[in-house]
Structures are given as C-alpha cells and as structure tokens.
Amino acid sequence: MNPTKGDIDKMFPKHAASAWKVVDDFNRQIKQAFTRPVRDADVSKEIWRIQPEPPSPVTQEWRSRGWLASDLPILSLAVEKTGGTTRPGDYCFVNGHWVLVPPLRSIATPVAAAEMGRRK
Numbered sequence: 001m002n003p004t005k006g007d008i009d010k011m012f013p014k015h016a017a018s019a020w021k022v023v024d025d026f027n028r029q030i031k032q033a034f035t036r037p038v039r040d041a042d043v044s045k046e047i048w049r050i051q052p053e054p055p056s057p058v059t060q061e062w063r064s065r066g067w068l069a070s071d072l073p074i075l076s077l078a079v080e081k082t083g084g085t086t087r088p089g090d091y092c093f094v095n096g097h098w099v100l101v102p103p104l105r106s107i108a109t110p111v112a113a114a115e116m117g118r119r120k
Helices: 007-011 014-031 057-065 104-119
Strands: 047-053 074-081 085-086 090-094 097-100
Touching: 007 014, 007 074, 007 090, 014 104, 057 074
Parallel strands: none
Antiparallel strands: 047 074, 074 085, 074 090, 090 097
C-alpha cells in the first residue's frame, strides 16, 4: 500500500522530491524488516469494524497550503478491534488505487529547511 514514485509526484505537486525520499527510505526499512520473521503485533485481536473518517488535521493543513493535491480523495480509517480503536493513517486514492499517505511530519522537516535556505 505504499505509494509509487508516480503516486508521490501526483500527490505532492510542490514537494515530490522530499516526499519520495521519505517513502523510499520506508520501503528500504520494510524490505529489511521482512528479511526476518514478523510477529503478529496485535496478537490476533478481532477486527469488528473499519470506518472511514475525515483526514487528520495535519493532512487537512497540507491540503489547505497546496502542499498535498486537493483534487485527490483522502480518508482516514478508524479500525475497531477487540479492546480498542486504532487509526492507522490517512489513505489517498491516486492513480486508480488507495495508498497510505506518507508521514507528513517527516516530509515537512526537509521542506522547511529548503524554504529557509531560499529565504537567505
């Protein structure tokens, strides 16, 4: 469910390079993590409902600033399991499929640094 380079280019019209660097790093970490057995973190907790919600406040802010494409559908998911509810993140429908929105705070740091450099 991670976005491809083409997805990132469409999702982040102004900051695609920074976003791709974050996603590419995560892809490497995931690939490395799956070289050894993975334990079930939820210990088989039963999922009894998945409900769409509006995107997170951070995602909404990125959209309002034009840093994240405003024409793509974005939803958050509330996953209700035995013992509690989790919100695994925001999902964007881009290029005909749903992908997880990369962590915007990780993209924001290089973006802010680049913008500060341009102001000097």
